[in-house]
Amino acid sequence: MDNQSKHEKNHENDNTLTNRQGHPVTNNQNIRTVGNRGPATLENYNFIEKISHFDRERVPERVVHARGAGAHGYFESYGTAGDEHISKYTRAKLFQEKGKRTPVFVRFSSVIHGGHSPETLRDPRGFAVKFYTEDGNWDLVGNNLKIFFIRDAMKFPDMIHAFKPDPVTNIQSPERFFDFCASSPETFHMVTFVYSPWGIPANYRMMQGSGVNTYKWVNSEGEAVLVKYHWEPKQGIKNLAQKEANEIQSTNFNHATQDLYNAIEQGDYPEWELLVQIMSDDEHPELDFDPLDDTKLWPNDQFPWIPVGKMVLDKNPEDYFAEVEQVAFGTGVLVDGLEFSDDKMLQGRTFSYSDTQRHRVGANYLQLPINAPKKQVATNQSGGQMQYHVDRKDKHINYEPSILGGLKEAEPAGKEYTPTVAGKLVRESIDRNDNTKQAGQTYREFEHWEKDELISNLVGDLSQCDQRIQDAMIALAEEADEEYGRRLREGLTNAANENQQTEQPSIRKQR
Numbered sequence: 137m138d139n140q141s142k143h144e145k146n147h148e149n150d151n152t153l154t155n156r157q158g159h160p161v162t163n164n165q166n167i168r169t170v171g172n173r174g175p176a177t178l179e180n181y182n183f184i185e186k187i188s189h190f191d192r193e194r195v196p197e198r199v200v201h202a203r204g205a206g207a208h209g210y211f212e213s214y215g216t217a218g219d220e221h222i223s224k225y226t227r228a229k230l231f232q233e234k235g236k237r238t239p240v241f242v243r244f245s246s247v248i249h250g251g252h253s254p255e256t257l258r259d260p261r262g263f264a265v266k267f268y269t270e271d272g273n274w275d276l277v278g279n280n281l282k283i284f285f286i287r288d289a290m291k292f293p294d295m296i297h298a299f300k301p302d303p304v305t306n307i308q309s310p311e312r313f314f315d316f317c318a319s320s321p322e323t324f325h326m327v328t329f330v331y332s333p334w335g336i337p338a339n340y341r342m343m344q345g346s347g348v349n350t351y352k353w354v355n356s357e358g359e360a361v362l363v364k365y366h367w368e369p370k371q372g373i374k375n376l377a378q379k380e381a382n383e384i385q386s387t388n389f390n391h392a393t394q395d396l397y398n399a400i401e402q403g404d405y406p407e408w409e410l411l412v413q414i415m416s417d418d419e420h421p422e423l424d425f426d427p428l429d430d431t432k433l434w435p436n437d438q439f440p441w442i443p444v445g446k447m448v449l450d451k452n453p454e455d456y457f458a459e460v461e462q463v464a465f466g467t468g469v470l471v472d473g474l475e476f477s478d479d480k481m482l483q484g485r486t487f488s489y490s491d492t493q494r495h496r497v498g499a500n501y502l503q504l505p506i507n508a509p510k511k512q513v514a515t516n517q518s519g520g521q522m523q524y525h526v527d528r529k530d531k532h533i534n535y536e537p538s539i540l541g542g543l544k545e546a547e548p549a550g551k552e553y554t555p556t557v558a559g560k561l562v563r564e565s566i567d568r569n570d571n572t573k574q575a576g577q578t579y580r581e582f583e584h585w586e587k588d589e590l591i592s593n594l595v596g597d598l599s600q601c602d603q604r605i606q607d608a609m610i611a612l613a614e615e616a617d618e619e620y621g622r623r624l625r626e627g628l629t630n631a632a633n634e635n636q637q638t639e640q641p642s643i644r645k646q647r
């Protein structure tokens with residue numbers, strides 16, 4: 137008997153409401169009670185299943201990057217890195233052939249604010265891409281800006297605590313933000329970007345992306361180069377002045393999600409080009425910055441951006457929770473031909489992502505369709521909450537090695553990359569740690585309106601901070617660039633004078 141006729145026999149069709157046990161629900165309006173005024177009885181399975189599932193609808197929000205939007209699409213390789221075949225640098229299969237397409241899922245996000253916060257707030261934006269390659273998944277977990285606040289993973293929880301609301305009042309304050317930043321001068325370059333219009337991208341389609349941390353590419357000879365990844369939007373780049381953001385926020389706090397969703401629904405598919413910067417795999421003592429320092433840009437006149445492919449987003453998620461909320465990206469998720477660098481921040485990140493996802497989504501998060509690779513998966517992992525299926529053919533032999541059967545190790549894909557690592561174990565900051573030079577260069581490269589916005593945004597927030605914090609931030613700006621420092625000092629002095637003038641009438645009133 138086919139399903140349709142079975143349904144009909146049971147007075148059911150495809151639209152018949154059931155519970156999760158498959159029982160048809162004949163009354164979804166009333167719980168079962170003794171008489172129609174109650175009391176209710178506790179054996180009421182349909183009600184209890186429904187309400188207790190509802191009680192569990194939320195999983196823990198991401199500890200950062202809680203507010204996001206996602207879409208499906210594909211990455212198309214150029215097969216080359218500039219004029220050269222890409223195999224010179226990497227043997228990663230997804231890059232090898234011109235025109236080769238790999239499915240992707242992308243999640244854009246803001247960082248600090250909660251799940252339904254306005255999308256107009258000043259904040260970096262996340263730009264995380266999952267490539268479902270023939271060799272398994274590759275996650276490129278980046279941001280819109282090309283640098284970051286800190287260069288050591290040890291500081292990340294403190295940084296996020298300072299940027300999030302006060303644990304007593306639950307109120308966010310610029311004083312907490314700047315208290316941390318003034319005390320961590322390596323943040324100054326990032327602060328310069330975030331307080332400029334680059335801190336409020338107009339939407340997700342018109343922003344850049346960057347892997348931020350330094351990775352490696354490995355070729356078939358087992359030779360490596362250092363790489364940085366960047367996404368360039370074909371739609372152009374657009375950022376907002378604070379006033380424009382305020383105007384949008386007063387009527388719409390979902391504008392970026394809506395913009396992405398609508399564009400894809402209307403067939404106006406957003407597109408980004410993937411570009412890389414490449415450096416030989418060494419410490420580069422000739423540079424005045426460390427290539428592994430994620431608070432620094434690699435100057436593009438010395439390390440040009442080389443196009444290697446493009447990405448198109450052409451399908452909206454079918455269910456926000458199943459896809460956008462449950463998707464789990466991690467910096468440790470690499471395929472053959474792609475490698476880590478020694479960037480210690482990247483290594484700290486790599487532990488953190490999968491760790492939080494085992495807590496946030498569950499031990500078997502990689503079995504969910506959005507996270508599972510689109511290729512054969514065969515492991516000896518067994519059990520754990522919500523195991524959905526067994527991913528090996530031989531159901532008995534869940535160990536390796538075995539004479540009886542079970543899974544066997546794969547053949548290596550090429551010559552293994554075996555870097556030599558030697559040195560004293562220490563807890564130290566890197567040597568080349570000039571915190572303000574590049575911030576000064578970035579300031580000087582801003583357009584006039586961007587500089588004006590930067591100063592006015594900084595003055596607006598810093599004027600609410602303790603004088604010692606203001607002084608430390610002015611000192612960093614002065615160190616970065618004479619004009620930057622002078623304008624910030626003048627702005628803060630004027631703001632203090634204005635505050636005094638506006639405060640006086642109320643003091644007089646009180647007397």
Ligand code: HEM
Pocket residue numbers: 197198199200201204243244245261262263264277278279284288289290292346347348349463464465481484485488489492493496
């Ligand atoms: C040591 C520094 C860092 C640590 C410990 C860290 C940790 C985390 C954690 C725990 C999450 C939540 C993941 C989840 O619940 O699925 C997250 C999300 C994210 N992080 Fe980081 N992060 C760090 C630095 C960075 C940097 C430098 C970038 C930019 C390159 C970045 C980009 C992202 C993005 C885009 C997401 C959201 C991914 C998504 O859409 O699901 N993080 N991070």
